[in-house]
Amino acid sequence: MMRNLKLEIEYDGTDFCGWQIQPEVRTVQAEMEKALLQLTNEIIRVTAAGRTDSGVHATGQVINFKTASHLPDHVFRAALNSMLPRDIRVVSAVEVDEEFSARFSARSRTYRYYIINKPVAIGRQYTWYFGEKLNLSLMQEACRIIIDSHDFQSFCQVGADVDHYLCNVSDASWRQENDNLLFEITANRFLHNMVRILVGTLVKIGKESITLPQFQAIINAKDRTVAGPTAPPQGLFLTRVMY
Amino acid sequence: MMRNLKLEIEYDGTDFCGWQIQPEVRTVQAEMEKALLQLTNEIIRVTAAGRTDSGVHATGQVINFKTASHLPDHVFRAALNSMLPRDIRVVSAVEVDEEFSARFSARSRTYRYYIINKPVAIGRQYTWYFGEKLNLSLMQEACRIIIDSHDFQSFCQVGADVDHYLCNVSDASWRQENDNLLFEITANRFLHNMVRILVGTLVKIGKESITLPQFQAIINAKDRTVAGPTAPPQGLFLTRVMY
Structure with missing residues (x-):
């Protein structure tokens, strides 16, 4: 057995x-x-x-x-x-139980992304060094737009093998944690590179190079080419899976 | 010039x-x-x-x-x-000033040593994984014995090229920091491997395999062979130098 x-x-x-x-x-x-x-x-x-x-x-x-x-x-x-x-x-x-699947039984997944504003040697493998100043409250405002069910095609790597792009984001927020800015997001599912493209785009809001209405328009466009760049991998952590 | x-x-x-x-x-x-x-x-x-x-x-x-x-x-x-x-x-x-020497003008140096009790992958380069339970309050008691001027020959690698073994420890303490136990020590000077041998010995107090009077006897002996093992390097950080 x-x-x-x-x-x-x-x-x-x-x-x-x-x-x-x-x-x-x-x-x-x-x-x-x-x-x-x-x-x-x-x-x-x-x-x-x-x-x-x-x-x-x-x-x-x-x-x-x-x-x-x-x-x-x-x-x-x-x-x-x-x-x-x-x-x-x-x-x-x-x-x-024999029915349990780590992949298909999961109800939600939580990812964290760390950004650091100062150059570091210790822990550089675990954060994205971003030298420019970021407006955290604008980035936090953008999180309110992300939360809930949306089509996230603009934040999915082109060519991903999926039936649809609908994800239900139950939580998304930025906070300061020691020297890092920390983005935490929970959803029922994630598309390929979704967190990293979201971070690459939210950072453009933080730099004030795009506005919140422009961010909303990026979501509505369902087009990867209008979103920001894919943030580098080393800042990203899969931190929790709920069943 | x-x-x-x-x-x-x-x-x-x-x-x-x-x-x-x-x-x-x-x-x-x-x-x-x-x-x-x-x-x-x-x-x-x-x-x-x-x-x-x-x-x-x-x-x-x-x-x-x-x-x-x-x-x-x-x-x-x-x-x-x-x-x-x-x-x-x-x-x-x-x-x-032209007289300043990073080495000879220093009045004190501070080192930290991190110990973690659970196995980790993230940050394993920055801490010593020690699986046994440690009695933190006994280790804290031992710090009171370390503070002040003592001959630290028992905690110096044999063959070190020094005139004398006297160090003035102005501060030494253990505390919990997230998942880590953190030892912080400040002194006017440190002997070769001094912090790592101190940690290797303090951990024996934490395991209750030696007592506080035995620790005092180790200091008094001025003999490297009676102290504990040298703790591994990856838990040790030079964190501050005062001038």
Whole structure:
């Protein structure tokens, strides 16, 4: 009888070509499946809540997989942590109902994006250095426009394989956290590069190079070419998945 | 007429073999002098307040050097940041009196050491993962024994080239900072590996494997072999130098 295990994992995306397994490059999924093979002697395919891109981090990624192993849950956590490279850690492991899918059962995902205004050496892998002054209250105003259900095609990488672009954003806000500006957004689903394109566009509002009505017009246009640039990956973290 | 410049710098020690220039390895001093040569066309020797070891970080290292360059102070900062690798940043640059030495004029230096109790991927380069429970109040008690002038030979790497082992510790304390335990210590001078050997010994008090009277006896012994192990470098930061 196969068990279904749910793991919460954390990883530093700096040295990974993203989550998804691909030939000849280092990915988080490949490292996870390699460690699971070593532990269980089974060829295991894992499913993640969010397939993060190259350079993107996670503190609350959730994955699941089926296994015939009888190892207790806490042993899975400790044994995997001894086998995995240091830039991936298993935070928790728990057996769940066989119907559970880390990807399809997820009700919401939360991402954070960090921006720093001063040049730093320590933690430079975890934030976007942006040297210009930003008007935080205008960026906060723009969040009110984002919240709720909208078609986010303007904030989706061209060529993404999706049926539709509708996302329900339940929360979006900016705040100061130590030396960083922190953007936090929760939605039922995210399109490819959506958070990074949103940040690249919100920063243009913060620089006062576009207005709030122009931002509204960008949403309405449903056209990637009118939105701002894609912010770099290292500021982005998948922080929480709710089921 | 030569000018004397004082720079405050930050660096991520992960990929450096410490501060001091050595043949064939990457050091912070070598990278600084290379950038200064590129900027000024002068062969410049820089002096640092603290010669940090391999893997040790700095957020408040201070250096000085003599130059014939007439570039304004703020240009030094910006130009060096454009030439230096991303793991070194110049925080400030200011011209000072010709007598000033980053090393010999320093009245006190402050170091921090971070310990984390849970396994992490994000920020693992900046903290020591220590899985056992620590009694913080006992470790805090031990700090009271450290403060003031003592002979710290028990906490100095054997073979260090020093005249004497007397250090005046003006402040030492532990506190919780988010998920980390943070040790902060300020003294007029530090011996080689002193903070790391202190941390390695204080952690034994925290584990309750040695008592406070035993800790006092370790200080009195003036013998490196009776103190605890040297804690790993990645938890250590040089954070402030006072003049």
